[in-house]
Structure formats: structure tokens, C-alpha cells
């Protein structure tokens with residue numbers, strides 16, 4: 546039997562990764578309410594928004610309103626995406642108490658995806674990130690690096706683990722403290738995901754690596770289990786399975802946080818999350834979007850609740 550971690554930390558990325566691709570306007574007040582329901586359900590890390598160009602991702606144009614609208618809870622880490630100095634400056638424009646606790650620079654293991662997503666090559670992206678990482682760390686803000694397309698790319702197809710290792714090394718070199726191994730388009734299967742994590746381990750400790758799996762092909766829970774078996778204990782997921790990346794056409798949302806929590810609870814792994822409250826948060830945002838939560842666990846438990 547593989548040995549698994551006794552506790553897992555989940556970063557809910559629903560308010561950011563989940564909502565960034567929504568075509569319909571989602572009021573900032575709804576996003577703020579979602580963050581608050583997530584923290585009330587026990588989430589200790591929440592990715593709340595991104596300070597990117599509103600021309601590229603219009604849904605995140607209300608970033609400051611969302612970040613500053615949250616009634617913060619002690620012990621919760623709020624993170625935001627900042628692709629460049631302009632993004633970091635905007636994220637730190639308010640008084641210190643309203644700064645994010647962590648910023649995320651986001652690169653890709655695929656050149657083509659890097660160009661489509663952030664309009665520059667991998668090498669150029671690292672040049673852009675370096676001063677962002679340095680400035681954030683100088684202010685005592687934690688820095689995470691998201692690595693997209695670590696198993697597959699919508700433009701280049703399968704991605705070799707060497708490319709993941711290369712990107713992880715570059716991230717480490719500029720002072721990124723922890724990284725996400727992202728299966729952006731949800732094509733990964735357990736052994737491929739394990740190879741991407743293994744390549745990342747050449748540069749980061751297992752405690753500094755998180756799994757970020759989209760569920761397009763229904764493999765995300767299997768991939769989560771495969772990562773857990775390697776000792777990964779940080780995962781990202783979206784409440785109600787929200788989401789998709791605007792630059793990864795056809796990719797569906799992240800694995801639903803409800804499904805991950807159910808898996809972990811069933812394995813006796815502590816998450817600190819109240820599954821019922823989480824399900825209600827998922828129903829809240831799904832109703833606001835006019836659809837059902839994309840979570841089998843949510844559906845099953847709600848049917849059971851209805852008797």
C-alpha cells in the first residue's frame with residue numbers, strides 16, 4: 546500500500562481560475578460572497594482574483610474591488626495572480642492590511658502556450674517575473690509559481706517532463722518559493738502527472754509542490770491520488786468544478802473541491818474543511834451563474850439531503 550499524507554491543504558482557485566472564463570458578468574459582490582463562504586467552510590487558502598490586463602481577461606477587471614471587499618479571516622492566505630510589475634503594483638496599491646498574502650507568477654512548460662497566454666516566450670516570462678518576485682519577497686509577500694501545460698498543451702500536444710524540469714529550475718532560480726504542477730487542459734493520466742511532479746522535485750521539495758488538475762477527461766481524481774502517493778499534500782481545486790482557462794479552448798474546470806474533499810475524507814486525510822458548508826458555497830455560486838455545480842459529490846449529497 547502506498548503511504549499517504551495525514552493532512553492536505555487545499556487552495557480553492559474557484560474565484561479566480563473558476564470565474565475568469567465566465568462570459569456573463571459576475572458582480573464583484575458575488576465573488577466576495579463566494580470567498581467568504583469558502584473561508585467559512587474552512588478553506589485556509591483562496592486564490593481570489595488576478596491583476597492581469599482587463600483586455601485579455603475582462604472578468605477579472607474588478608480585481609481590486611474583490612480583493613478589498615473581503616472581510617478577512619485570520620489564518621487564511623489570500624493569493625492573486627500578477628504577471629508583471631504593473632500587476633504587482635496594482636495588487637499593492639491599497640494599504641498594507643489589504644495586500645494579498647501571496648502572489649502568483651504564471652508560466653508554461655510549453656512555448657506556444659506561453660505566447661498565447663502571456664504574450665511572450667518562456668525565457669521572456671522569467672525575465673518579467675524576476676523583478677516581480679524580488680519586489681514581492683522584499684515586502685514579505687510569499688511567491689508561488691504556476692506552471693501550465695506540464696503534461697499536455699492545446700497547441701503543442703504532449704509535453705516532455707524535461708520541459709517541466711526546465712521551467713521549475715527557472716522558477717527556482719528567480720526566487721519562487723513553491724510551484725503548481727498544472728494539467729491545464731486535463732489530459733493527464735497518473736503516470737504522466739507523476740513524471741511531471743518528479744521533474745519538478747529536482748528543484749522543489751515535495752512540500753513546495755502543489756497539484757492543479759483540470760478534469761476535462763475525468764482523470765483529475767486519479768491524478769490527485771497519484772500525486773498523493775508521491776507525498777504531495779498541497780492541491781488546487783475549484784468549488785463546484787468552476788472554470789477553464791481562456792487560452793486553453795475546450796478545457797473544462799478544475800476538479801471540484803467537493804470531490805477532492807470527499808476523496809480525502811474517505812481516506813482519513815484531514816483537510817479542515819466542512820463538506821456540507823462547501824457544498825452550499827458551490828450551490829451559491831452555481832445558482833448565481835444559473836447552472837448546477839459540476840461535482841458528483843455535491844449532487845449525490847444534495848439528493849441524499851432531500852431524502
Ligand SMILES: CC(C)(COP(=O)([O-])OP(=O)([O-])OC[C@H]1O[C@@H](n2cnc3c(N)ncnc32)[C@H](O)[C@@H]1OP(=O)([O-])[O-])[C@@H](O)C(=O)NCCC(=O)NCCSC(=O)C[C@@](C)(O)CC(=O)[O-]
Nearest residue numbers: 596597598601628631632651662663664691693727729790
Ligand atoms: C501578461 C499580459 C499583461 C501581457 O500582455 P501584453 O499585451 O504583452 O502587455 P503590454 O505590457 O504590452 O501591455 C499591453 C496593455 O495591457 C496593459 N497591462 C499590462 N499588464 C497589465 C496588468 N497586469 N494589469 C492591467 N493592465 C495591464 C498595459 O498597460 C497596456 O495597456 P494599453 O496601453 O494598451 O491600454 C497579458 O498577456 C495578460 O494579461 N495575460 C493574462 C492571461 C491570463 O490571465 N490567463 C489566465 C490565467 S493563467 C491560468 O489560468 C492557468 C493557471 C494559472 O490556472 C494554471 C493552469 O491551469 O494552467
